[in-house]
Amino acid sequence: MELIDLNPSGGIGANALYLQIGPFRIVVDAGIHPKLKGREALPNWQATLRDPLDLIVLTHCHLDHLGAIPLLAKDHPATPVVMSPASHLLFPRMLQNSVSIMRRQRSELGTPLFSRREVEATRGQAVPLHPRQPRFYSSDKGEQMTLTLFEAGHIPGTCGVMFEYRHRKIFHTSDVLFEDQCILSAARFPREKVDTLIMETTRGATERPSGSSRESEIERLLETIRNTVSHGGSVLIPAFALGRMQELLAIFHLAKENREFPDVPLYVSGLGLDLVDYFDQISRGGGNLHFRRRVLKDLGAQRLPESHKAGSEGPAIYLVSSGMMVAHTPSYNTAASLLGNHRNAICFVGYCDPDTPGGELLQTRQGERYLFEAIDRIEPVKAHIDKFDLSSHANREDLLEFACELDPRAIVLTHGDQPARDWFREQLSERLPDAKVFDPQPLKRILV
Ligand SMILES: [Zn+2]
Ligand SMILES: [Zn+2]
Known part of the structure; x- marks a missing residue:
């Protein structure tokens, strides 16, 4: 598999990952960086423009994952944008709110990145997919890939993604929470061996004080x-x-x-x-x-x-x-x-x-x-x-435990600041000494 982290500033921000799995070209998420303005806030998907994408996957509707989807979808007008049914309902409302803010703060933020018309066009490309129901995709040459969504806790609609190609399994956690919230059940992720695990690392540098829950x-x-x-x-x-x-x-x-x-x-x-x-x-x-x-x-x-x-x-x-x-x-x-x-x-x-x-x-x-x-x-x-610590991201210990259960050959660290990624890299090399841990540099193509 080839992978490029399209988030130009690293850390958490304009989250977007390019994956090439066999002949299938996929982008998971296209967010905007909350602290940057105008085009500076966007992922850099130059590398994906060479050929059409087969799939765009939206894991959830936080703007650091969703905010640039209309622009990516516009560059790939024939590509389906796959997401959970809940995200399918929520994403136009979230994007319309972004349009309102961009229009209201035009003098501060510059020209709006997209309009309501483009949000409507994205709606036309969006495909809802129920969690735990595999969907099959075929390439021009008849090769097959399966994509399955799994509920990830975090916020409503959030799903992790399993890709299966030629008996290889690649799992992307998205943003995840392994605890129940009052309104949302904990993640229901597969607990089986995978070849590659792509994991968020948000709370890698956060220690929860003992006794606090x-x-x-x-x-x-x-x-x-x-x-x-x-x-x-x-x-x-x-x-x-x-x-x-x-x-x-x-x-x-x-x-x-x-x-x-x-x-x-x-x-x-x-x-x-x-x-x-x-x-x-x-x-x-x-x-x-x-x-x-x-x-x-x-x-x-x-x-x-x-x-x-x-x-x-x-x-x-x-x-x-x-x-x-x-x-x-x-x-x-x-x-x-x-x-x-x-x-x-x-x-x-x-x-x-x-x-x-x-x-x-x-x-x-x-x-x-x-x-x-x-x-x-x-x-x-x-x-x-x-x-008050009511985070909707998994504790680092829960995530580490999950990674160990999946026992992957390769692990890709995403969605975390450097100290958070460093903690995971260190812990994973101890707990899973045979696994190769990747901390991809922005915009650098790596082979996983
Ligand atoms: Zn999120
Ligand atoms: Zn996020």
Whole structure:
């Protein structure tokens, strides 16, 4: 097999992998780098333009996997874009949101990378494929390849991919979680020998403190919310719109049923609120997602009004995007209102890149001043700032265990910063001394 990591800056960002398996030419994912602008944010798929692609596979709808798919599909208009039925439902909504943001921030981001028309064209190429149902592909010369999707946990719709060609098995984990979440079952991956394993490495450099678990982190979050509200404060939870926001709604719903959730206004925002309807629809089709729209009603959740000044009407809970408190989003504006009062709390529940406003706030000490640059406002850090580990990526130990079970001859490390990849490389060489571990350099063709 030939493989090229098409993500020009390495690490996690514009995720895209080119695979040539026998005569079959495939690209798995085409994302955009969240911190780069315009064409700089795209994968470099120059090497794939020589001949048509046989397949494009989308593992899930996070923008670091999906964001550039319309452009890749446009370069290969006859190539099917294969994905799970849930992703098939979600991806146009996610891309339309990207178009809206690109249009709104044209002066900052430059010309939009694609339009709604191109999103519609991608929809025409998209092919839903049910997990665990093999699909056969034939080459011009009659050679066969099988592709099978497997639920990967992580966020709704996410699937790992098995390619089988001439008795060779190649498995790609996508982004994966081996633990159940409140709304989504853990990964259901095959546990059989494969020849090549392509694996994400996101949490390779993250050690979970002993004694801490998903359950204990949820308990700590609920306790922080109850404490803050009972002392007259408000709570901001910056959350990613796709997956995380609905997971927290379900957690709050359960807590409310157990009388462990305070009876104060709960505000939610934008895209995450729209996605509630999509999740409800996906859940009704069966499968690994368990979410109902009625949690919003049961919780009395309200859409955050544009003019609302956070904390001005007594204690409230704000479950709003974006997760990293990116400028001009509801979480950024809400933080500006809440930060200067010691009664309030800001609870981060996902990864925050150190260069984002959320990441910067996490590095600012109590009492120091924090600059909300985009709205020209400075506030002292008086609110309680905390971080809760509810990651939707597998613990490194779980991933390592999975790799050992599959006992591959070759392992390709992807989707991780260098220290994370280094940890896996070291551990794998110890645990699987006969396996060859590849850490592909961006845009370099390797033979696996
Ligand atoms: Zn993801
Ligand atoms: Zn990812």
